[in-house]
Amino acid sequence: MAETATPAETVSRARRSPAQHLAEAFTSGSVPGTVTLTEIPYQAMVGIRVDRTSDAGARVASVVGGLPAACGEVTGNDSVNTLWLGPTEFLVVAPEEAHDSLGGSLGSDLTTALGNDAGQVVDLSANRTTFELSGSHARAVLEKTCSLDLHPRVFKPGTAVSTELAHIPVMLWKTSEDSYRIFPRASFADFLGRWLLDAMREYASPEVP
Amino acid sequence: MLLISCPNCGPRDETEFHYGGQAHIAYPENPNELRDREWAEYLFYRENTKGTFAERWVHSTGCRQWFNMLRDTVSYDIHSIYAMGQQRPDLQADKPGEFSQTGEFGQEPGLAPGAATTSTGAATTAPTSSEGV
Known part of the structure; x- marks a missing residue:
């Protein structure tokens, strides 16, 4: 019954994260070891x-x-x-x-x-949700849309900048050598999630030399 | 696409900025005393300069700060970027076409990608930047 639920439980039961409906697509669209996308809600x-x-x-x-x-x-x-x-x-x-x-x-x-x-x-x-894009090709995915220089000699781990990805404003935080956290506004989460999935798709196929 | 050196964030694409029109238009000291024509001129009448033009820009998807810029409306060369409230720099003093960045912006461009380098077309000098604070 409701009276046994703590406020925290009530909150978590009612919550829907901005990209929750894409969770399965994120899992199936990720290529383990190459590039993976998850939401940290x-x-x-x-x-x-x-x-x-x-x-x-x-x-x-x-x-x-x-x-x-x-x-x-x-x-x-x-x-x-x-x-x-x-x-x-x-x-x-x-x-x-x-x-x-x-x-x-x-x-x-x-x-x-x-x-x-x-x-x-x-x-x-x-206001924002968090995407985590990681893997050896994470930078390649971001470079399809980000106009900043993401080369590791310039964009170092532990750096966060506000910029544009796929023409929407985001915060982009490089948390480690090949892991990025992206903070889009909640209303852009669906668009950016699908955009990133599309950008990741080519890495599921064998590389054409 | 212009590459604009934000005083806080370093060089970024023009799409991250918004244009704020002509700079250095002072609010009338006593607006109540203006005639309609003078008020309309204050609100709507702007220079249409061919050549070097002082204008305001805001880095809307970055640090959200305003700054002034001297830009050539013909060649799109950015001659100078300076703080709000500062006087328009005298380009005659410098070599025309040379890029300068002046003013108290609080801090130098930090760890942002490309903060240590910049280019706006052919004629630029990189603003000083602390490399990897």
């Missing part, structure tokens, strides 16, 4: 606007383990990371459990840290 995300050199910026930084100073930088640890969106704008990405509705305290901690100073802390967890 429901990550907790918080948008922050604060001057990182101010007192409030220092307090916010101490909650999330530092704020990035320049385009491309990512700060944080294994679970909570902060991406640079602009000179005074940052995106905190954390596991689902960090969300206040699921027993976490990320949002409330940040709100407390900002206090009454100039800036904002906004729960953006439902």
Whole structure:
């Protein structure tokens, strides 16, 4: 009965992630070892606007383990990371459990840290979903649409930039040598998911020399 | 396609930017005293320069920051990128056609791909950048 369900269980039962309907297609379209695509749904995300050199910026930084100073930088640890969106704008990405509705305290901690100073802390967890594109050909898939130089000598692991993929705005975060996390807005998840599946399709066939 | 050097993010495709029209149009000091014609001229009348033109751009899919740019409307050469609120740089002082980037933008382009290199057509000099902060 409903009275036995915790708030967290109620939330998770009701949730539908933006690319949930593509989960099977992602599995069948992935080529293990070459390029795989998965959705990492429901990550907790918080948008922050604060001057990182101010007192409030220092307090916010101490909650999330530092704020990035320049385009491309990512700060944080294994679970909570902060991406640079602009000179005074940052995106905190954390596991689902960090969300206040699921027993976490990320949002409330940040709100407390900002206090009454100039800036904002906004729960953006439902704004974007996360795709993970990995494998030896992940870069080749992205290079079909991304105009940035993704060569490893330029685009290094631990770098995140906001740019365009398939003409839609996304955050692109290179988490390791051949693994990328892509943050499209929820309403673009279906389009980008299908676009990436189409781009991955050729790698399922043997390479033509 | 223009390759525009965002002061925060480094060189990016033109499609990541939006155009903001002519730069350096000051808001009237006392709008209530303007006659209709003067108000209309403030709102709608713009230069239609053939040659070097000062204009505003915003990096809308990147850092979402505004900046000014001196661009040649004939050759599309970008001569200068400078901060909002700064005076239009005097191109006579530099060599015409040379690229310069001035102003207090808060930080230098960081780890963004290509932040250390740039090109806008033939005549450019790369803006200084800290390589791999």
